[in-house]
Amino acid sequence: xxxxxxxxxxxxxxxxxxxxxxxxxxxxxxxxxxxxxxxxxxxxxxxxxxxxxxxxxxxxxxxxxxxxxxxxxxxxxxxxxxxxxxxxxxxxxxxxxxxxxxxxxxxxxxxxxxxxxxxxxxxxxxxxxxxxxxxxxxxxxxxxxxxxxxxxx
Amino acid sequence: xxxxxxxxxxxxxxxxxxxxxxxxxxxxxxxxxxxxxxxxxxxxxxxxxxxxxxxxxxxxxxxxxxxxxxxxxxxxxxxxxxxxxxxxxxxxxxxxxxxxxxxxxxxxxxxxxxxxxxxxxxxxxxxxxxxxxxxxxxxxxxxxxxxxxxxxxxxxxxxxxxxxxxxxxxxxxxxxxxxxxxxxxxxxxxxxxxxxxxxxxxxxxxxxxxxxxxxxxxxxxxxxxxxxxxxxxxxxxxxxxxxxxxxxxxxxxxxxxxxxxxxxxxxxxxxxxxxxxxxxxxxxxxxxxxxxxxxxxxxxxxxxxxxxxxxxxxxxxxxxxxxxxxxxxxxxxxxxxxxxxxxxxxxxxxxxxxxxxxxxxxxxxxx
Numbered sequence: 001x002x003x004x005x006x007x008x009x010x011x012x013x014x015x016x017x018x019x020x021x022x023x024x025x026x027x028x029x030x031x032x033x034x035x036x037x038x039x040x041x042x043x044x045x046x047x048x049x050x051x052x053x054x055x056x057x058x059x060x061x062x063x064x065x066x067x068x069x070x071x072x073x074x075x076x077x078x079x080x081x082x083x084x085x086x087x088x089x090x091x092x093x094x095x096x097x098x099x100x101x102x103x104x105x106x107x108x109x110x111x112x113x114x115x116x117x118x119x120x121x122x123x124x125x126x127x128x129x130x131x132x133x134x135x136x137x138x139x140x141x142x143x144x145x146x147x148x149x150x151x152x153x
Numbered sequence: 154x155x156x157x158x159x160x161x162x163x164x165x166x167x168x169x170x171x172x173x174x175x176x177x178x179x180x181x182x183x184x185x186x187x188x189x190x191x192x193x194x195x196x197x198x199x200x201x202x203x204x205x206x207x208x209x210x211x212x213x214x215x216x217x218x219x220x221x222x223x224x225x226x227x228x229x230x231x232x233x234x235x236x237x238x239x240x241x242x243x244x245x246x247x248x249x250x251x252x253x254x255x256x257x258x259x260x261x262x263x264x265x266x267x268x269x270x271x272x273x274x275x276x277x278x279x280x281x282x283x284x285x286x287x288x289x290x291x292x293x294x295x296x297x298x299x300x301x302x303x304x305x306x307x308x309x310x311x312x313x314x315x316x317x318x319x320x321x322x323x324x325x326x327x328x329x330x331x332x333x334x335x336x337x338x339x340x341x342x343x344x345x346x347x348x349x350x351x352x353x354x355x356x357x358x359x360x361x362x363x364x365x366x367x368x369x370x371x372x373x374x375x376x377x378x379x380x381x382x383x384x385x386x387x388x389x390x391x392x393x394x395x396x397x398x399x400x401x402x403x404x405x406x407x408x409x410x411x412x413x414x415x416x417x418x419x420x421x422x423x424x425x426x427x428x429x430x431x432x433x434x435x436x437x438x439x440x441x442x443x444x445x446x447x448x449x450x451x452x453x454x455x456x457x458x459x460x461x462x463x464x465x466x467x468x469x470x471x472x473x474x475x476x477x478x479x480x481x482x483x484x485x486x487x488x489x490x491x492x493x494x495x496x497x498x499x500x501x502x503x504x505x506x507x508x509x510x511x512x513x514x515x516x517x518x519x520x
Contacts, residue, residue, distance in 0.1 A: 010396055018386070018399030050241035052400065053332065054208065054387055056430045057246045058344060060309060060407065062323030064246045065330045065345035067352050068432055070208035070387065072241055072400055088241070088391055090401025091209065131253060134384075136299035138255050141271040145263060 016107055016120055020100040021089040023123045031119040032099045035111075041077040041102060044084065047094035049073045073097040083108040176221050190214040199404075199433025200224055204475060205231030206334075206353040208403050208432050225355075225475050232476050243329075245388040245397055249407045249430070250309055254383035256436075259310050261376045261411055267307030272382060273297075310379040311409050311426060320411060320424040340467045347449055347466060351442045352431050354473030360437060362463045362473075363444035371448045371461030375427060378411035382434050406431050408439040412447050417455075425454055445469060 020028065032038065051069040058065060074088040075097045085105025087097045106115045177184065191198055191214035201213040205228045213231060220226035256272025259265040271277075285291065314320040330345035338346065351359055366373055384404055390397040408429035414422040427447025429439035448463040462468055472478060 013394075014396060014398050021398070021400050022386075022402055048241075049238065051207065051235060051238040052241050052387070052389055053243040054403065055244055055246040055330070056249070056348075056405075057323070057325070058348065059311065059323030059409065059426055059428050060249045061312075061325055063326040063328055063330070063345065065348040066243075066332050066334075067247075067349070067405075067430055068203070068206035068208060069235060069238075069240075070401065070403060071212070071238065074241060076393065086391060086394060088389065088398070088400045090387070090403075091211075132302070133299070134255060135253065135302035137297040138270050138272055139300040139302040140298040141256075141273075142300070143269040143271065 013104070013107075017087070017100070017104055019120060019123055019127065020087065020103055022127065023100075024126075025091070025093045025096040027123060027126055028096060028099050028103075028119070031122050032103065034118050035106075035115065038099075038102055039079050039081075039106070041079050041085070041105065044076040044078055045074065047073050047075040047097045049092045049094070075101050077101050077105065079105045079109065081109055176219075185218060187211060187214045187218055190217050196434060197222075197224060199435050200356060200438070201227045201231055203432040203435050203438060204228045204353055204355060205235070207231050207235045225479055229476050229479070242389055242392075244400070245390070247385040247387060247403075247405065249381065249385055249405065252381055252383040252385050252405075252407070254307060254381050255404075255434075256382040257307055257379070259377070259379045261378050262310060262313070265307075265310060265379075266313075267305050307381075309409070311411070314378075314411065314424060318421075318423065321426055323426070323428075338470060340470075342466055342470055344446070344450070344453075347470060348428065348430070348442075348446060350470045350473055351429075351445055354442075354470075355475035355478070356435070356438045356441070358473050358475070358478075359441040359445055362448075362469055363441035365461065366444050366448045366463045371451070371459055371463040373425075373427070373444070373447045374413040375410040375444050375447060376412070377440060377443075378409045378426070380406070380408045380436060380440065382406045382436060404433055406433065406435045406439040408436070408443040410440075410443040410447055425450070 023031075050072060052072050053069050054067045055064045056067040057063065070090060071092050072088055072090055073092055073094055073096070074086075075094075076084065076086045077098070078084050079102075083105040085101040085103070085108075087100035087104060089097050089100050103115055103119055106112065107120075191210050194214070194217065195210075197217055198210050198213045201216055201224055202208050202210065204224075205213060205216070207213075209231075212234065213227065216227035216230040216234075217224065219230060254270060254272075256274060257267065257270045259269065263269070311320055311323075315322060328345075330349070331343065333346055333349050338350070342350070365371070367375075382404070384402050386399045386402050388397045389400050406429075410427040410429075412425045412427060414424055425447065427443035427445075427450070429442030429444075429446065431438045431442065445463055448461070449466050449469065451458060451464050458464055
């Protein structure tokens, strides 16, 4: 594998891990159910809920500061076929973290296309709809200024 | 000396049982669900997350239910819970420039690129009680209007001013900020610590401090250069993978103020800035935070110390935390029998001595 492929593979994995983490737990559960029986996996790190310190930047662009924490749940597992899946997802839902890690592992193996079709595509679609819906509502509250009358004299 | 006294267990147990009953209120009235609080009391949930310093809407909603709507008690519950969580890491700084904005307004430029987007705001409501909401079966509200989102970028107002050198720059760095939850607060506190303390500080206290600067105690002439509320992604590097991934997304409120100038014989006049950032839709808090942040920067900007409370970092930061404050304040209602006994003894003795001294004198005067 050359360097470019490596970068693309990493970008690809970052994208799906992000999508799985951002997904609503019930939405991921529904998609994962459509995959049928999940493969057996061994825990490398059983699900653990903890806190991540979220940072901001002074003035939005300056030096970092600590804003506050958020809850996350992380886990890691290995499929019988050897692929290792990781997840670190917002919230305290262990089942969500486990499903995200299973999908991450499956996406590295022979069932990748199926997981993309059954899990990633619908989640990406739902997310795009959710974002478009909010953006559309925000757009409707954008002010259109117009000048009523200008005092010229 | 502390003396342990027993005997309150039964009273305490019964007090807690009664508390649970009072929390539930009239059993004829349907019970409030945590999801209902999360969805319909969302600004209370946001405040509990911001001051509890833990982003988790379900937990905040549960805390509000348990605390019977006492938000400081709810914040206390969230703070106590967070101490039980292992710290998994720290995120990359969130990129508020890439925020998916529900609201974005500027009080300085009418025609700001990207426009003035009002979002779901109370501004421009008439603040008249809406008795229609008190009806039993309120029909669902009309769906919000939608429009085609233009996709026009919303550059920061401060970036526009910065291009012409009209405002102070905020130099980026990757320095690891000190964390007041890990190391005790020390003074003088740098700006990163001050911002952390203000972000989790009591909204009422920070608002009062900000208001005091507007009324002249450490005046700094703020304009809301920009206020944005929306969703940002949170990214964190996973050490086992060696790269950063998005672990979720959160709603935050950001306020950037543009304040009166600093300048000198060698430096041309430039606007200065204050910054506010807080979890959730919490704009009163974010604006207040920006004003207080700006007031606390007096030294760095070469301003005069006018003795205003909002300029005194130690005063502001040591009193902004409502959990610390309420802990110390409310402890005085707990038994202090022994402390008080000793004071009582002392007062009695002083009175006895005074009487003894006055006694002969009085007798002399009478003769």
